[in-house]
Amino acid sequence: MSAEDWVAPLAEDPLDATVTLPGSKSLTNRYLVLSALACERSRLRAPLRSRDTLLMADALRRLGVGIDDLTSETDQWPDGVADWLVTPPERLTGHVAVDCGLAGTVMRFLPAAAVLADGPVRFDGDPNARVRPMGTLVDALRDLGGRIDDGGTGHLPLTVEGTGGLRGGDVTLDASASSQFISALLLAGARYDAGVTVRHAGPPVPSEPHVLMTVETLRDTGVVVDDSEPNTWRVEPSEVNGLDVVVEPDLSNAGPFLAAALVAGGTVRVPGWPQHTTQAGDAMREILDAMGGEVRLDRAGLTVIGSGELVGIDIDLHDAAELTPTVAALAALASTPSSIRGVAHIRGHETDRLAALRTELAALGGRVTETEDGLRIMPAALHGGRFHSYEDHRMATAGAILGLRVPGITVEDIATTGKTLPDFVGLWDRMLGPGR
Numbered sequence: 001m002s003a004e005d006w007v008a009p010l011a012e013d014p015l016d017a018t019v020t021l022p023g024s025k026s027l028t029n030r031y032l033v034l035s036a037l038a039c040e041r042s043r044l045r046a047p048l049r050s051r052d053t054l055l056m057a058d059a060l061r062r063l064g065v066g067i068d069d070l071t072s073e074t075d076q077w078p079d080g081v082a083d084w085l086v087t088p089p090e091r092l093t094g095h096v097a098v099d100c101g102l103a104g105t106v107m108r109f110l111p112a113a114a115v116l117a118d119g120p121v122r123f124d125g126d127p128n129a130r131v132r133p134m135g136t137l138v139d140a141l142r143d144l145g146g147r148i149d150d151g152g153t154g155h156l157p158l159t160v161e162g163t164g165g166l167r168g169g170d171v172t173l174d175a176s177a178s179s180q181f182i183s184a185l186l187l188a189g190a191r192y193d194a195g196v197t198v199r200h201a202g203p204p205v206p207s208e209p210h211v212l213m214t215v216e217t218l219r220d221t222g223v224v225v226d227d228s229e230p231n232t233w234r235v236e237p238s239e240v241n242g243l244d245v246v247v248e249p250d251l252s253n254a255g256p257f258l259a260a261a262l263v264a265g266g267t268v269r270v271p272g273w274p275q276h277t278t279q280a281g282d283a284m285r286e287i288l289d290a291m292g293g294e295v296r297l298d299r300a301g302l303t304v305i306g307s308g309e310l311v312g313i314d315i316d317l318h319d320a321a322e323l324t325p326t327v328a329a330l331a332a333l334a335s336t337p338s339s340i341r342g343v344a345h346i347r348g349h350e351t352d353r354l355a356a357l358r359t360e361l362a363a364l365g366g367r368v369t370e371t372e373d374g375l376r377i378m379p380a381a382l383h384g385g386r387f388h389s390y391e392d393h394r395m396a397t398a399g400a401i402l403g404l405r406v407p408g409i410t411v412e413d414i415a416t417t418g419k420t421l422p423d424f425v426g427l428w429d430r431m432l433g434p435g436r
Contacts (some may be wrong), residue, residue: 005027005386006414006425008403009432014266014308017431021082021270023048023247024279025420026210026344029056030217031243033113033187035086036065038221040242043070044084044299047247051419052103057084059100063117064093094119094162102126102350102391104180107156108137115146116191117162124157128391131155133348137181140169141166141171144185144196168192168237174202177345181182182233183214189235192225198232206345208319213270213278220245228391251281253421255326256397257431258284258304262293262406263333264306268431273302280320286314287323291330310334311379318342320348324375325398328357331377332366344373350419351390357398360387364406384408393419400428 028048033056035042047053057067062177066087067334081106094117099109107125111134114121124130142148145369146309147165150158163263168189175181181298182198182205213224215233222241226234254270259269275297287300289295290313294305312334316326323380331338358370368380387399389412417424 005410005412008387008409008411009429010407011404011432013251013433015261015264015431015433016267017433018269018271019254019427019431020036020272021249021254021257021427022046022422024250025052025094026105026213026250026279027051027247027341027343028053029109029246029314030183031245032060032086032215034111034221035215035243036060036063036088036192037126037188038088038240038242041088042086042373044243044244045246046081048085048250050422051101052105054103055099055103056106059191061108062093062096062098062322063092063121064089065350091164092162092264094121097122097124100125100129100156102129104132104178104349107134108178108180108184109187110138111148111158111160112141114160114162115141115166116164117190117379118164120159120161122159124361129156133177133364134158136173136175136177137184140181140185140372142378143171143372144168144192148382155184157308162356164361164370166192168194170197170199172199172201173419175200175205176203177348179207179210182211183349185219186214186225186233186235190218190238190240192237195232195235195237197232204298204318205231206272206318207280207321209278209280217219231296245373248279250420251277251284252322253281254302255281255323256401257286257328257427258288259326259401260404260431261304261308262288262291262306262330262402263308265306267305268404269301269303269304271301279302283320283323284326287315287327289313291334296314299306303383312336312338312379313318313348314339316342317374321346322394324353325357325394326401327400327402328375328377330362332361332368332380332382332402335379337379337419338377340374340377341371342373350392351391351395356388356395358391358392360399362397364402364409382406385410387411389413389416389417393417393421397424
């Protein structure tokens with residue numbers, strides 16, 4: 001990816017834009033994993049094609065899964081995105097290496113599936129991926145009968161010794177660093193000999209809507225999941241049925257575009273916003289309403305209208321922590337103080353997002369205090385400067401939001417947005433209107 005700086009465009013006029021977004025990364029990668037473990041073919045309609053999902057697809061192909069484009073005109077969506085036809089193998093193929101990039105879903109979900117392969121599978125990724133926590137998942141897989149060599153580090157690189165199956169059973173873990181540890185075990189658990197029962201023991205699970213998303217996608221494939229007991233999830237051993245499913249638009253990726261309506265004033269519409277969803281990004285509706293926007297959801301989608309005036313917010317984002325950079329950017333432009341709480345775990349995301357946000361906002365003149373589990377942001381006059389992205393897609397989009405209001409902001413390595421949102425710059429320019 002290019003590390004060239006991008007000049008964030010100012011919003012010179014109120015917006016009047018409709019932004020059509022590609023599918024959810026979280027859903028696309030869950031559907032890919034389940035389709036790879038299924039007993040029949042699956043069809044994923046309008047999947048996201050981004051760095052994270054292409055890394056997942058490539059990894060599964062290395063494990064012997066057929067993933068083919070359906071490219072005839074009748075099989076394509078209006079934006080030209082072809083469906084994926086996923087053909088599972090009789091058994092996952094071992095003796096391969098997987099590049100995880102910086103994708104948490106690849107580095108966490110696939111080792112739990114790779115225990116079913118017929119040989120060793122080595123996992124590694126970008127330099128920043130090597131500092132993201134993996135020890136909880138490694139220990140859990142060992143408790144369930146798996147053999148994993150991580151060199152005692154609890155991080156990538158690691159090798160899963162696939163033996164064609166896994167005993168499974170009960171396991172207790174502390175998933176307070178990432179809900180992905182739970183989702184990883186649940187996604188593969190139906191293929192374990194005894195299924196899997198996952199018990200969480202520790203501080204509250206972060207981003208718990210993502211676990212609910214995993215449970216719902218499992219049920220879509222006919223897998224029986226019992227989540228009636230708090231902090232406990234039981235997956236019965238069974239076949240996994242194939243899917244024929246349309247991937248919802250990515251609501252977290254919609255956040256910066258909807259936020260733009262508050263910053264620049266005017267109207268931004270996102271078609272296809274679901275009436276019911278497990279995506280954490282749906283929390284943007286309440287956040288934008290609380291910060292001064294007018295928010296309307298109907299069958300056509302979501303509409304946000306802003307006046308250009310923002311007020312601060314006091315919010316616990318524990319269950320929607322991925323929205324923190326977007327909310328922090330809005331808070332830095334607000335006329336009253338803001339407090340973001342419950343997000344200590346995002347120190348272990350693509351970068352330490354709390355430290356990164358404090359550093360970058362302060363460099364632009366912001367008044368930001370990093371707390372034990374979040375940020376306090378006071379009103380301040382911001383100025384231009386270089387906004388570092390830390391190879392983190394959500395940091396890059398936070399810089400773009402600030403640039404709508406503050407002249408002279410450049411964002412380092414805007415191409416990192418391709419992790420979950422291809423052509424972010426094109427979408428951003430089209431939102432701002434002709435001539436961009």
